[in-house]
Amino acid sequence: xxxxxxxxxxxxxxxxxxxxxxxxxxxxxxxxxxxxxxxxxxxxxxxxxxxxxxxxxxx
Amino acid sequence: xxxxxxxxxxxxxxxxxxxxxxxxxxxxxxxxxxxxxxxxxxxxxxxxxxxxxxxxxxxxxxxxxxxxxxxxxxxxxxxxxxxxxxxxxxxxxxxxxxxxxxxxxxxxxxxxxxxxxxxxxxxxxxxxxxxxxxxxxxxxxxxxxxxxxxxxxxxxxxxxxxxxxxxxxxxxxxxxxxxxxxxxxxxxxxxxxxxxxxxxxxxxxxxxxxxxxxxxxxxxx
Numbered sequence: 551x552x553x554x555x556x557x558x559x560x561x562x563x564x565x566x567x568x569x570x571x572x573x574x575x576x577x578x579x580x581x582x583x584x585x586x587x588x589x590x591x592x593x594x595x596x597x598x599x600x601x602x603x604x605x606x607x608x609x
Numbered sequence: 610x611x612x613x614x615x616x617x618x619x620x621x622x623x624x625x626x627x628x629x630x631x632x633x634x635x636x637x638x639x640x641x642x643x644x645x646x647x648x649x650x651x652x653x654x655x656x657x658x659x660x661x662x663x664x665x666x667x668x669x670x671x672x673x674x675x676x677x678x679x680x681x682x683x684x685x686x687x688x689x690x691x692x693x694x695x696x697x698x699x700x701x702x703x704x705x706x707x708x709x710x711x712x713x714x715x716x717x718x719x720x721x722x723x724x725x726x727x728x729x730x731x732x733x734x735x736x737x738x739x740x741x742x743x744x745x746x747x748x749x750x751x752x753x754x755x756x757x758x759x760x761x762x763x764x765x766x767x768x769x770x771x772x773x774x775x776x777x778x779x780x781x782x783x784x785x786x787x788x789x790x791x792x793x794x795x796x797x798x799x800x801x802x803x804x805x806x807x808x809x810x811x812x813x814x815x816x817x818x819x820x821x822x823x824x825x826x827x828x829x830x
């Protein structure tokens with residue numbers, strides 16, 4: 551294994567350590583979303599997926 | 610009657626404060642994006658390698674971790690933010706040089722695509738004024754799963770897994786843009802330096818994921 555792979559692994563582990571307390575806090579304190587709340591997220595994500603497919607066909 | 614006037618006055622103050630955070634965030638975000646682009650261009654002209662890029666990312670992460678939270682409440686946070694965004698921009702140079710050599714239209718399309726997605730999501734959050742705070746747990750867990758998968762893929766080296774990770778990053782970063790914008794609108798985020806850092810990271814990761822997806826699926830003729 552080369553040192554680039556080790557460096558990348560160190561960077562990702564550092565990010566995980568950075569995010570872990572925020573994840574714990576968010577999981578414990580986030581309010582629950584209703585199905586209409588989730589639809590408000592899913593619809594733009596589907597639009598983005600369609601847009602990316604369009605971009606892929608353009609390049 | 611007097612209580613009602615006080616309540617209306619407080620509500621107006623809150624709206625003004627929210628608009629100020631939003632305006633400052635977008636102004637600082639546009640300046641940091643331009644600066645990051647300039648630094649990426651400098652890095653590309655210097656033909657920086659992947660090793661230097663990795664070191665720059667680690668230094669940026671260190672500043673993000675230790676320096677930014679300590680300085681974000683003062684004007685000292687602005688140069689720290691510019692340092693982080695400049696280092697991350699410069700760190701993009703080897704990837705950009707790689708795609709420029711293969712198919713330059715991938716870079717311009719990813720750049721334009723990221724701009725359209727960011728503006729579309731921001732416009733959506735601003736016009737609907739929906740509260741996306743319920744997504745906090747989902748987005749953070751998703752981000753952690755992506756990091757675990759990316760760590761595993763350093764050793765597994767599976768191209769399909771890399772594409773799945775990039776697609777997941779697009780979904781998570783899009784969610785984070787909605788989450789952060791909604792947080793500013795609803796008064797959850799009152800520090801424009803922290804809001805800019807969060808939005809900048811989402812835009813940068815979105816751009817990289819899009820670059821990878823377009824590079825993998827797009828034609829190279």
